[in-house]
Amino acid sequence: MDELEQLRAEIDEIDRKMTILFEERMKIVDKVGQYKQKNNLPILNTHREEMVLAKNSTYLQDKSLQEPLKKFFISLMKISKEKQNFS
Numbered sequence: 001m002d003e004l005e006q007l008r009a010e011i012d013e014i015d016r017k018m019t020i021l022f023e024e025r026m027k028i029v030d031k032v033g034q035y036k037q038k039n040n041l042p043i044l045n046t047h048r049e050e051m052v053l054a055k056n057s058t059y060l061q062d063k064s065l066q067e068p069l070k071k072f073f074i075s076l077m078k079i080s081k082e083k084q085n086f087s
């Protein structure tokens with residue numbers, strides 16, 4: 001395997017794990033959505049979103065990834081809110 005193929009194989013394996021975790025997260029997000037509907041709570045919780053961003057940025061070793069990680073979580077939480085809206 002040449003170097004590019006090897007690197008892409010590594011990305012593929014990371015993507016596989018991320019997909020499994022994504023599906024797991026979305027299942028929980030659905031349950032949170034159902035809870036909110038039952039208890040008449042809004043889908044958006046800005047305080048919680050700020051906590052998610054702040055907490056996960058502390059797990060980074062490479063602090064130059066702070067902004068990209070923030071963008072990643074903002075997109076992920078947008079997908080979560082869409083899921084709660086339409087399920």
Ligand SMILES: C=C(O[C@@H]1C=C(C(=O)O)C=C[C@H]1O)C(=O)O
Binds near residue numbers: 044049077
């Ligand atoms: C999942 C929730 O709903 C929304 C989505 C969030 C997320 O994807 O982490 C966080 C806060 C909410 O805006 C929640 O309230 O926990």
